[in-house]
Every structure is written in C-alpha cells, then in structure tokens.
Amino acid sequence: MERKHALAAVTHLRRPGGAASDPATDRRAERVRTRVRLMIEITARSGAYRKGLVAATRRLSPEEAAILSDLEGHGLQVPQLHDVLCGGHVLVDAPELYDKWRFVGVSHERLSSHHRDIDKTRYPDIGMRGDVVREKLHGRTAQGTWVQLEKTPAAFGGKKMPSVDDLRHLMDYVVYRITRSNVGPWGLSRMTERRPLYLSPFLAVPTSLTPPVARVLTQALRRVEEADDVTAVSADLAARFPPPDRQDLAGELGQSLSGRAGRGLFGNSEVWVTETPSRSAAEVLRESHVPPVVELLQPGGPS
Template sequence: MTHPGRPGGAPASDDARARARQAEQVRERIRLMIEITARAGAYRKGLVAAARRLSPEEARILSDLEERGLQVPQLHDVLCGGHVLVDDPSLYERWRFDKLSRPRLSSHHRDIDKTRYPDIGMRGQVVREKLHGRTAQGTWVQLEKTPAAFGKGRLPGPSDVRHLIDYFTYRITRSNVGPWGLSRMTERRPMYLAPVVAMSTSLTPPVARSLTAALHRIEADDDVTAVSQDLAARFAPPDRAELSGELGQALTGRHGGRGLFGNSEVWITETPSPVAAAVLGAYRRPPGAEAWQTGGPDG
C-alpha cells in the first residue's frame, strides 16, 4: 500500500520511527555531554542519575543551545543556573511544549510586555525548573533549583518558600541557584549565545593574491622555525598554489575553531594492551642509542 505525497510510498509509521531514532540520538548526545562535564565540574549529587532519565523536551532545549554555540565547559554554568541570552527569538515558541509548559511569574527582563510574551516554566529531571522568556532581540533561559508554583490564580506553597530561600542565597552570594550548583552568570552578567550568521563569499583577485602571498610567507617562517634549517631544506612543504582555498576547508562545521569542547579537558579511556606494554617495556631506550653514544660501529 502506498501513501500519496510520500516519496517512495513510505508509511507514516516509518516517519515516526525515524523521528524517534533522531530524538533518542539527541538525548544520548546530551547525556554524554553531561557525563563529560561532570568529570571536571563540581555538581550536587544525582546529576548523572538524572541525566539517564532526560526527557526529549529537556534534550531539545540543551541541544538547541549547543547548536547555537554552547560548549561543554559552558554547560556547567547552564546546569548550575546560569542566565543565558540567545540571539534567536524563535526559541521562545519552540520551547513551549504541550501539557508540560505553563505560564510563570518572574522578575526577569521587565522591559518585555509579559502580557504578550509571558515567561514560561517547565519541570524536568535534569532542568528541575526551566524558565524562559523573550528579550527584545531573542530568548532567555535559566534553570532553577526549586520550582515555583505561584502564578495567576495560585497561592504560594511549600515549594515557593524554598524558592524564596534560593532568592536569599542569590542576594548573599550574588550567584544564581541552579539545580546542580551556583553560577555567577546572572541576568546582569549573562552568557550570550548566537546562531550562525556567517556565509561563504568569494575573494576578489587582488585580495586573493595578497592573502596567498601572506600565507606562503607564514608557512615558510613556520617551516624554518619549527625544525633546524638543514632539515627544513631537505624536507620542503608541499607546493600548493592556492593556499587561500584551504581556509574554508580547514574549519568545517559550525564549531570550526575552538570546537564543542572549547578549552575543556578531554579524557581518553582505552583498554590496555599487554602486548604493547611488553614491547614498550623491553626498550627503555630507542634502538641504536648505544651506537650513537659510542660513535657507531666505525668509531
């Protein structure tokens, strides 16, 4: 049976399974990021266990931040309640989820018409209490330790008392109280993220010639200073006429440059190889070291 309007007659169930697989991949990616940052950062207990119960909605929020430049080291501040400004107003509606999101009262960004753009709260295992709203040019988001239940038509409850205690902690420490720690990234000193606005463009011939000459000069200087001059003369770099064309190839992807991990520490865990250990242990010095020290077989 074929379905009109679908390439190849793919059934709707295939599309649903594809979306489910994609959502699970996003969740697994975010869980991995949380586990990596938890190795170096100091968090309250329970973060890794909560990450295993990460909901698709929570994963979407954190994934959207990562797509707009969030790096693993910055994720620590987000999980600890850092105030984040994103230069993307579409996220305000994207982060409103049916049956999960609800209007919230907050004192953030009072210059925005709260009747038109009310602040939106959502609870979750990792975000605990996610609060977001609009700014003049984009969207802001902040994770809170204690959900606040008060709002229109609601009376304060025990959770609101704990939320008030978190506010006093903020006033004393000047740090936001997030679900997994404290962050100095407050509304007055926020974290700023922006979508990619770069676009490819061609260079005029004079600019391309000047840039190529500068790149050749830099490469020649690096080749001479990196090793001794006699070795540099014997092993010349490859002759490439258009060095400027390689600039667009060297930085692939939206994170070209610092990368997703930024200046974070990276751990590599591998299974030890007994064979490799035995080989390396047998040679305390490189082969032929004795010959070099004594002048070789010819003296």
C-alpha cells in the same frame, strides 16, 4: 537536522489527541537523549555539582533533552554546560526557540522579573519542570531567546496559593543577593542576567583593507610562512617542496569557517581515554618495524 527531527517527535507526542509517534522519530529522539546524557556525565566528572545529577540524567525527559540539545546546536560546549546546569542565564540569538520550547501539556506560563523590557502579555515567560532542569524558565528577548534553570519552582503570579516551594524560592533569592550568583538545580553560577552566557553572537563583520595595508600585511605573512616552514625532514627537502603559492594571503584572514566549525563541542575541556591499550595492537606495532624516512634518504642507505 537530527535535533530538528527529535524536536518534532517530542512536539508530536505532546499534541492533544495525537496518534502514537512514528518509531523512526522515537529512535531519533532517543539518540538525542543519549547524547545529552553523555554530555552531562562528561561534565560531571570534572565539575562540582550537587549530589544526584548523574542519577537524574537516567530520568531525562525528551523535552529536557531537546532544550539542552538545541543549546548545543547553537554553540554550547561541554565546559559551558556546567553553568547552564548551575543556573546560568543564557542568551541565544534564536527567537524561534521561544515557541519551540513551549511543549503542550508540559510547559506552563509563569511570571518572572527577567527582561522587563519585553511585552509579557505577548511573550509570557514559560516554565517547565523536569528531573534534570528542575524548573526551566525561558522567554523572549529583543533579538532572541533567554533560558535559565532554577533550583526551586515557584507559582508566583498564578492562581495557586503560596506553597513551601515558594518559600524555598525566596530563600534562593536571598542566596542570590548575598553571593551574586544564580541558584540553579545543581549549583551556583556567576552567569546572571547582567553577565549572561551568550550563544551564537553575530560578531563577524567583513572589512576590506586598503591596498597599502594589504600589501604590507601580505609581505609580513609571507615572511612568517617562510620562517615557519619546519615540517620537512631537512632544509634541502623543504626547498624542493615549497608550500602552495597563494596570491592573496591577506584575504584568507577574513574567511570564516563554514557552518559552526570552531573549537567544537568539548572546547577547552579536559579529554581523556578510559579504555586500556590494546595488547594485540601493541604486538603488531612491535613486530612491524619500518626504517625511518631519514635513514632511507641518506647516502648509502637501503635502496
């Protein structure tokens, strides 16, 4: 919901002749920018990027933040952000993003060779420049939206005469042909149009089990559950406090998590703590000694 408000704030700011935006929407947009900056700084600690990425995040525009925040909202994780910043081709199962990412006064129509099966007259490819995305290019797919960041902007197909950037863009294309990697603003990515990064694929299809299969599966799950009950202090306590008696164990396998619950924003990324331990907390823990549970339950133990 916060991303939607922040994007609305950005759109309002870019409307021709629009009045000054509401301070509350400005604060929401700034929170989104701060969140995206932190995501980029985290991935920059462990990933290999061209120099200047962290410095560029200080000039992150609201439009750039809205696009990256939308990708995160559709399942992008911090480790995957590396490929996005390095020019990875991203497919999103969200056709509405095509219009959301067309910012008045900032976006411009562009020609590209991506997704030629789409009617470019109806859905032209849209470019946008920024300090972090350099040249953002996005367009429609049959089922959603695609987006890709490029190192060098180009004016092919426009009314402008070819420039030095166009020559550099051709050089990036040569690098792509040699390395089979997209040339992004901050590195190279193997996530090309033929092998894209796919966000929010709808792969969960409910399937019913036949009664014999469900019965055998339930028996197997119960055996696994009984053998895996090692969380108690002792076998005696485990027998006294059995796990909940669930009738349909097989049915639970088909239940999906609500919303977008899953591995989360950080996925398989390396997470570490930069703060030093609190001395006062350590002193409190040392002073408060509580006898372990096993000692309390043994015969002759403290009453």
